[in-house]
Amino acid sequence: MKNIKLTIAYDGSSFFGFQIQPDVLTIQGAIESALLKILKEKIDIVGAGRTDAGVHAINQVVNFKTNLSIPTEKIPIAINSILEPSIIVKEAQEVPLDFNSRFSAKSRSYIYIIYIMDTSSPFLRNYVWHLKERPNVEEIKDALSIFVGVHDFTSFSKSNGEMTVREVYQISILERGSFLVFYIKANAFLRGMVRLIVKALIDLGNRELTLEDLKYILDSKKRGLVKGIAPPHGLYLYKVEY
Amino acid sequence: MKNIKLTIAYDGSSFFGFQIQPDVLTIQGAIESALLKILKEKIDIVGAGRTDAGVHAINQVVNFKTNLSIPTEKIPIAINSILEPSIIVKEAQEVPLDFNSRFSAKSRSYIYIIYIMDTSSPFLRNYVWHLKERPNVEEIKDALSIFVGVHDFTSFSKSNGEMTVREVYQISILERGSFLVFYIKANAFLRGMVRLIVKALIDLGNRELTLEDLKYILDSKKRGLVKGIAPPHGLYLYKVEY
Numbered sequence: 183m184k185n186i187k188l189t190i191a192y193d194g195s196s197f198f199g200f201q202i203q204p205d206v207l208t209i210q211g212a213i214e215s216a217l218l219k220i221l222k223e224k225i226d227i228v229g230a231g232r233t234d235a236g237v238h239a240i241n242q243v244v245n246f247k248t249n250l251s252i253p254t255e256k257i258p259i260a261i262n263s264i265l266e267p268s269i270i271v272k273e274a275q276e277v278p279l280d281f282n283s284r285f286s287a288k289s290r291s292y293i294y295i296i297y298i299m300d301t302s303s304p305f306l307r308n309y310v311w312h313l314k315e316r317p318n319v320e321e322i323k324d325a326l327s328i329f330v331g332v333h334d335f336t337s338f339s340k341s342n343g344e345m346t347v348r349e350v351y352q353i354s355i356l357e358r359g360s361f362l363v364f365y366i367k368a369n370a371f372l373r374g375m376v377r378l379i380v381k382a383l384i385d386l387g388n389r390e391l392t393l394e395d396l397k398y399i400l401d402s403k404k405r406g407l408v409k410g411i412a413p414p415h416g417l418y419l420y421k422v423e424y
Numbered sequence: 425m426k427n428i429k430l431t432i433a434y435d436g437s438s439f440f441g442f443q444i445q446p447d448v449l450t451i452q453g454a455i456e457s458a459l460l461k462i463l464k465e466k467i468d469i470v471g472a473g474r475t476d477a478g479v480h481a482i483n484q485v486v487n488f489k490t491n492l493s494i495p496t497e498k499i500p501i502a503i504n505s506i507l508e509p510s511i512i513v514k515e516a517q518e519v520p521l522d523f524n525s526r527f528s529a530k531s532r533s534y535i536y537i538i539y540i541m542d543t544s545s546p547f548l549r550n551y552v553w554h555l556k557e558r559p560n561v562e563e564i565k566d567a568l569s570i571f572v573g574v575h576d577f578t579s580f581s582k583s584n585g586e587m588t589v590r591e592v593y594q595i596s597i598l599e600r601g602s603f604l605v606f607y608i609k610a611n612a613f614l615r616g617m618v619r620l621i622v623k624a625l626i627d628l629g630n631r632e633l634t635l636e637d638l639k640y641i642l643d644s645k646k647r648g649l650v651k652g653i654a655p656p657h658g659l660y661l662y663k664v665e666y
Contacts, residue, residue, distance in 0.1 A: 191545070191546050191547075192546050193546040193547050193549075238546075238547070258543075262543075267544065267546065267549045268546045268549065269546060270543055270544060270545070270546050272543060301500075301504075301512055301514060302509065302512060303433070303512070304433050304434050304435040304480075304509065304510045304511060304512050305433075305435050305480070305551065307435075307509045307510065309547065
C-alpha cells in the first residue's frame with residue numbers, strides 16, 4: 183500500500199466546486215475518474231481545501247492510497263494525459279501512510295484578485311473580481327490586523343454546524359496597477375471565510391463600513407452582518423503547508 | 425442615417441470565429457443579435473478583421489449604419505448589458521458615412537503570445553500557445569526582417585483565391601520571463617498568415633528550419649511548405665488604424 187500526495191492546479195470556472203456531487207462536473211470527480219482509468223480501481227481522494235464552484239487553485243493538495251505499482255513520478259503525466267486541460271497535476275510524491283492532505287495540513291493560504299477598471303475585461307471575467315472604483319487601500323491596510331490571531335469567525339462563514347474558531351496567521355494587500363491582491367494564511371478556513379472577509383474589507387475601503395463596524399461584526403459572531411460576498415472567481419487556493 | 429464605429433474586445437475561446445454562420449456562436453452573430461434588440465432593426469456589421477475560431481481581439485473594429493437616434497455614447501452600455509461578458513464594446517464613435525471598418529483600414533496589427541514552461545497552466549490554456557522548450561530567440565530575431573516589406577504571402581496563407589500580396593510594416597519579438605510575444609503590423613493579412621509566420625519562426629528557433637529554408641518558403645509562393653500552424657488561442661487582433 184502506497185500513499186500518494188498530488189499537488190494540483192485548476193481553473194475552477196467550469197466546475198461545481200471541488201467536492202464530488204452526482205451529475206455535475208467537480209474537481210474531485212474528474213480526478214477520481216482519471217485515477218479509475220489509470221489504476222483500474224475506485225479511488226477516493228481527500229482534498230486539503232474544498233473550494234466552492236468557480237474558485238481556482240494554484241496548489242491544491244490531495245492524497246489517495248493504492249496497491250498498484252505505477253511509479254510515483256509517472257503519475258502526473260499519466261493523469262494529465264486523461265484529465266481535461268483545466269486541471270493539471272503538478273507533482274506526485276509518496277508520503278507516509280498516516281499523511282492526510284486535509285487533516286495533516288498545518289496551514290492554508292489563499293489569494294484574492296481584484297481588478298479595478300471602468301470597463302470589465304473579457305479575458306479576466308473568470309479570474310478576478312471586477313470593480314469600477316478603487317477603494318481606499320490605506321484604510322483597508324489599517325483594518326487588516328483585526329483579523330489576525332485566534333477568533334471565532336462565525337460572522338465570516340456561510341454555513342452552520344462547524345467549529346468556528348480559526349487562527350489567521352497573516353493577511354495583507356498588495357496594489358499593482360489595476361490589480362489589488364489579498365493574501366491570507368490561517369490554520370484552516372470556514373466556508374466562505376476569505377470571500378466574506380474580502381467583501382467586508384472592500385466595503386470598508388468604499389466607506390460603507392467603518393473600522394468600528396468591522397470589529398463589531400467580528401465580535402458579534404453572527405452570520406449575515408456582512409452584506410453580500412465577494413464572487414468566487416477572484417479566489418485562488420494558493421498553498422497548503424504540512 | 426448615422427454610421428457608427430465600435431471598438432470591441434473579445435475572448436474568442438467559445439466562439440466559432442468572427443464571421444456569422446448558421447447555428448453556431450460567432451462574434452458577428454452575437455453583436456448583430458444585441459443590436460437587433462436595442463435598435464429593433466436588422467443590422468449588418470462589417471468587421472476590420474475576420475478572426476478565426478479561438479482567436480481573440482483587444483481592439484477589433486466594426487461599423488454599421490442606422491437611422492435610429494440612440495445617443496452614440498450610450499451604445500456601449502446598452503450593448504454590453506445584453507452581450508455575454510466574453511465580448512465588450514469599449515467605445516462607440518460616429519464616423520463619416522463613407523467609413524468602412526474593413527476597407528478604410530490602413531493597417532492591422534496582431535500579437536501572438538507563447539508561454540514556455542515544462543507543464544501547461546490551466547489558467548492560460550485558452551490564451552497562449554504553450555511550448556515546453558524555449559526556442560533560440562536570437563535566431564528568430566535575425567530572421568524577422570525577411571517578412572518586412574511587400575511580398576506575395578501565398579506560402580503563409582490557409583486558403584485560395586485571394587489577392588496574396590501584402591505589405592508587412594513591422595514584426596518583432598519580445599521576451600518576458602516565460603512569455604514570448606510576437607508583434608506584427610501589415611496593411612492587411614491573409615487567412616492564417618500570422619499563425620503560419622509564427623509557426624515557421626518557432627520551427628526556425630527550434631532548428632527545424634534554417635533561415636535559407638524560410639526564405640525559400642516565402643519565395644516559392646506555395647501553400648503547405650510550413651508544417652502545421654500555430655494554434656488560434658495565442659493570437660490577438662491588437663489594433664486597426666485608419
